[in-house]
Amino acid sequence: MSEHFLVTGGNRLEGEVLVGGAKNSVLKLMAAALLAEGTTVVTNCPDILDVPLMADVLRGLGCEVELEDSEVRITTPAEPKYHADFDAVKQFRASVCVLGPLVARCRRAVVALPGGDAIGSRPLDMHQSGLRLLGARSEIEHGCVVAEADDLHGANIRLVFPSVGATENILMAAVLARGETVIDNAAREPEIVDLCNMLNEMGAKVSGGGSSTLTIQGVRKLEPTTHRVIGDRIVAATWGVAASITRGDVRVRGVNHKHLGLVLDKLRTAGAEVTPEVDGFRVIQRERPKAVNFATLPYPGFPTDLQPMAIGLAAVAEGTSMITENVFESRFRFVEEMIRLGADARTDGHHAVIRGVPVLSSAPVWSSDIRAGAGLVLAGLVADGTTEVHDIFHIDRGYPRFVENLRGLGGVIERVGTE
Template sequence: MSERFLVTGGNRLEGEVAVGGAKNSVLKLMAAALLAEGTTTITNCPDILDVPLMADVLRGLGCEVELDGSIAQITTPAEPKYHADFGAVRQFRASVCVLGPLVARCRRAVVALPGGDAIGSRPLDMHQSGLRLLGAHTEIEHGCVVARADVLEGATIRLDFPSVGATENILMAAVLADGETVIDNAAREPEIVDLCNMLVQMGAQIRGAGTSTLTIEGVKKLVPITHRVIGDRIVAATWGIAAAMTTGDVRVTGVNPKHLSLVLDKLRAAGARVTYDPNGFRIVQPDRPRAVNFSTLPFPGFPTDLQPLAIGLASIADGTSMITENVFEARFRFVEEMIRLGADARTDGHHAVIRGIPQLSSAPVWSSDIRAGAGLVLAGLVADGTTEVHDVFHIDRGYPRFVEILTDLGGDIVRVGATSEPAQP
């Protein structure tokens, strides 16, 4: 039986928390190490489950990987293997990001269709169509994405949606293609900029990082380097929202606050006092939060990863909030668990209407993905009694030292082994 968290509500969060490297960046940077023969060193790696999983994927491709605290050293051979059909690939979504580098280095790739969070359909159509425009032949065979290319040639590629994963895979294939590639309607997330910065350090020629148009001039070879992962803006925002929900006072360091401008504006609208410094921000929530509307969009919009946390905040806010999900259709599964905790919520298509109540009520709940799990824990912090949060392995995939940090901030949370677990309704 999986472990669970016991969360007892009623405590105000106070203190300071340092955020490590971004989950949504480090895994792609590790995959980018496939592009250069030799040893690439990545620092500020977060202590999360997905990092050793990605290390296993890379080892299966012939790399030597050493993990030592926040440092990952990846030694890529002259001829990596191209077949990534093994168990670790199916455990997390980001494993698909080896597709682009393998096509670039090996001119072929076989990558098992990835697993990961249950947040809705995330097809690989744009990944495949972009690689096809670069000259690769791709198809789905026996549960794997199979790609082959005699040569890769630059092309103009317009994405139907600014998909982060598609942008990353096409970008990493294009850096070793012949000629110029233009990716139009590219994702603009800070994690994309981080990947571009690393690739440029390695010798790639990329213009437009952080804009909707990336221009890549292919080069013959990249070299291994040392690169530091940017701070995790989603983890940072989680602690900021936790402060707002518990009428707390929390300073978050290790992250660029400009990466969270809209999120912090929303917390200010909810009544929080928000102050910035070059290495983070501070949230002080003096009273019960006010209701605020949220609408998820690609960066620089409100992150879909924070939608469950926004629902948690709305559930105990003063007033009625509307949450609109524009990215992943299944993320509102989280609302069903919030209703178990007494939230006054209903969904209609991609909208959720939340009428805030002063306090939630404890109950057993189940996390369906990383952010839903964190959202349920935060909801438990503002519920009466003790809330049991099950399937917490999801949280371990995205949050380093989750229990320890919450405890240091004054939260009452305990991890226990589940010897007998009630069946999920």
């Protein structure tokens, strides 16, 4: 039995939506619990499929994990297992973030190569080279990344690209390494800052979070903590774009609007009234959106995770937009599905040119990843008739209570099971 969405277009979204914890943060925070013996509690966890998957990964490593409402309790043993070669690891990309903590705690790790979204090449070269500079040996063997070290020591590490995953793994290995580690050209995402804050609460000595240089003074031992996950800026921005694309009025709560500075500026350029608020922001779009150019870049640039939403907005905007994808080369697979919906779009290399049309036309479409799925639903909201969105398990991996939240804003969506 598989499921798909039936999305009926034509309704203006109005109301308020509460955003939960960030998917791109919670899974890394759960992995960080491996760094300390005892019980670590992570609160404000989103109700998404990847959280129980990560819980399964941690259980396979010897942890006891309890999931209750929006809280995860992780009890890590004195000697965690180091071999993460099981089905859960292969189902989502973030599972690789156990690599750094395992090398730090066990001095050895065997982690099956991760799965996840089909959005392009995401090799582990920088993860491995960083661990090698810290004193580990690392190779790819039999479908697993293998790392082991007699001792970990501080190092000066410069990333060739500000990779979020590589920054996280190297950071989590370095907190228990001997001496000082400096990571240059580190990722600057708010989720990295969230991880740095949690590690410091556990007794680590990390400075520079949010800048391109992280400095870590290694410590001998970390202690468990209780930490609240930051709000999900990608989910929040999705609802903001949904307001703009449907000419709606939506208040988004539970997120720091400062984490979305460029995104909200783009919505203003499209003609929306955007008002920052204490715990979120409000988007009102009174007329047809205007064409806007987007170029994805690492934070604080425009997020690649919002590229499908940008294309959906451009598809019904007045004028011609150019979308440039600078992070994941295969993310434009989404454009093929938008063309099914009547979008006037063409791609050339890492550019897409979108000529806006007044309304899209309903059709069956297929999600290739989490964000593409959400983007297709948004497009369905401004299509005539009812759009079928298939492979929605992707959406469930990143958007908690997606149907309930969309219906609460006045959207017409139904989850349907099929053989």
